[in-house]
Amino acid sequence: MKTYEFCAPCLIGVESIAAGEFRRLGFENVRCEDGRVYFTGGDDTLARANICSRYCERILIRLASFPADNFDLLFDGVRQIAWEDYLAPGMAFPVKGYSLRSKLTSIPACQRIIKKAAAERLMSKRHTAWLEESGPAARIQFSLIRDRADIFLDTTGTPLFKRGWRTEGGVAPIRETLAAAMVDLSRFRGDMHFLDPLCGSGTIAIEAALKARRRAPGIERRFDAQCFPFVNPAVWSAAREEARAGEMPSPAVIEARDIDPACIRRAEANARRAGVADMIRFSVADVTKSDLSAFRGVLVTNPPYGERLSDRESVHALARGLGRALGSLDGKSVYVITPDPEFESFFGHRANRKRWLYNGMMKCSLYMYFPAKASAHVHA
Ligand SMILES: C[S@@+](CC[C@H](N)C(=O)[O-])C[C@H]1O[C@@H](n2cnc3c(N)ncnc32)[C@H](O)[C@@H]1O
Known part of the structure; x- marks a missing residue:
């Protein structure tokens, strides 16, 4: 099974609590920094993290991390990612992200460059000049922090704090x-x-x-990665069964x-x-x-x-x-x-x-x- 590096963003102040939960779940190489917890694992970890995490906002796979203080470096770094392994033909791949203390400050421009680099890579690998994006989405996220680009694939979709039961929020509900x-x-x-x-x-x-x-x-809800071609579909039912077996009165x-x-x-x-x-x-x-x-x-x-x-x-x-x-x-x-x-x-x-x-x-x-x-x- 392939091993991925995961990054789970969380609210500032919650990092050590989230890291403790991932350690209890048996995840490997758990470490945290401001607003993020990192860990490693395979498909089974991806499913368990999404279903079991109480404190994080989403589970991302970090695909690449490289210096990028100009658009050429950003384009080249993104083009090197093996997108053909992650995105099935027809999948949509919207791009979102943010920049902090970096030379590249325009988010729309970064989004365009990242999209263009991923699209060029996919078109050259698939020998096509046109990409259909009518299928399910695999959302690409990026962060630029002090001129270093991190490129992620979002496995969660609708954020984890939306458990599915709070359809009636009222005034000022807490996350x-x-x-x-x-x-x-x-x-x-x-x-x-x-x-x-x-x-x-x-x-x-x-x-x-x-x-x-x-x-x-997350036992009752769906996650974007349930449509990802590289994730073994069996990991979801195994993770849900394991979680159900852990419930107690x-x-x-x-x-x-x-x-x-x-x-x-x-x-x-x-x-x-x-x-x-x-x-x-x-x-x-x-x-x-x-x-x-x-x-x-x-x-x-x-x-x-x-x-x-x-x-x-x-x-x-x-x-x-x-x-x-x-x-x-x-x-x-x-x-x-x-x-x-x-x-x-x-x-x-x-x-x-x-x-x-x-x-x-x-x-x-x-x-x-x-x-x-x-x-x-x-x-x-
Ligand atoms: C910030 S909201 C709580 C939001 C809640 N944590 C959630 O996630 O929905 C504060 C609540 O305090 C309630 N409240 C205000 N004064 C109160 C009082 N004297 N006794 C009981 N409840 C009161 C309000 O009706 C409001 O629902």
């Missing part, structure tokens, strides 16, 4: 991959009480339930609450589609009027951010209300993601640790409160 990373950081195990009191469309609670049940996030008590009944209806529908509705108790509740002092377990949540000044006041009132509802943090693990630098003073407790995480393009902190050590009180 599923980020929700999964927060659940991982909270050290939630399937035998604990879990609560998201500001659940919106239910993403965090649903990711907690999927993890507790050990359900692979979970005694976890998972609760998802929100002040808005429409959010709770959406969250319930999403949980049904994800196949975990039986694991989650949904209820309408205003957290600022709740008494969570007796709660023992893991609370992971994503409060509204409030970009305008007037919104910021209600965001601070909500942080204060959440702190009051919880009272003492003894016996509670609390994880709150927010870009608000003043969160701790309104919540009333200094975090045991903070970790940078990006919610899309927004730099946020995950405020982490551990149950063992009583955290210091702070007052706004």
Whole structure:
């Protein structure tokens, strides 16, 4: 079986979590850099990575990496790739990418050069002057970083955070991959009480339930590489069977609450589609009027951010209300993601640790409160 070098882009801050998952899956040569995790393996690794990865955005095969500070070098490097091995006749091959700190800055121009080089190679190998592109797509991605070009083939297609169950998002839903990373950081195990009191469309609670049940996030969806001619079709059913065999019942008590009944209806529908509705108790509740002092377990949540000044006041009132509802943090693990630098003073407790995480393009902190050590009180 041929060995490939894979590159899995992820949100900044999530790299080590994603690398840990790939190591647990037994992948080889796992290493990470900012926003990317690399590993090696064959077709079976390609299928398992797509089906099992909870934290990455897509799985790419790195086809080439070479210096390219001008269009000639970019063209030559791309033309050397054996595209005829990767693209079947009739396949479409759109090109996307980005450039950072490089001399080649025009993305449309780079796209044209890469497309032209791949097309010329295919036409010369196939002895034709015309390429039909009416078939399934194999998306080419490129990055130019400090004048070095990396050329990738995207095996995923629709990004991995689109698990297929969140058809109803509501306002400001968090990305599923980020929700999964927060659940991982909270050290939630399937035998604990879990609560998201500001659940919106239910993403965090649903990711907690999927993890507790050990359900692979991509088990129900399709991937572009299922149409790739060089991937043995048998690897997909083998990877899905292996993932199904790893599922287990979970005694976890998972609760998802929100002040808005429409959010709770959406969250319930999403949980049904994800196949975990039986694991989650949904209820309408205003957290600022709740008494969570007796709660023992893991609370992971994503409060509204409030970009305008007037919104910021209600965001601070909500942080204060959440702190009051919880009272003492003894016996509670609390994880709150927010870009608000003043969160701790309104919540009333200094975090045991903070970790940078990006919610899309927004730099946020995950405020982490551990149950063992009583955290210091702070007052706004
Ligand atoms: C940023 S959204 C959460 C998004 C969620 N993580 C998702 O993926 O859909 C914040 C949620 O807090 C809810 N909320 C605001 N104030 C609340 C309160 N006092 N009690 C309970 N929920 C509240 C809002 O209705 C909204 O759904």
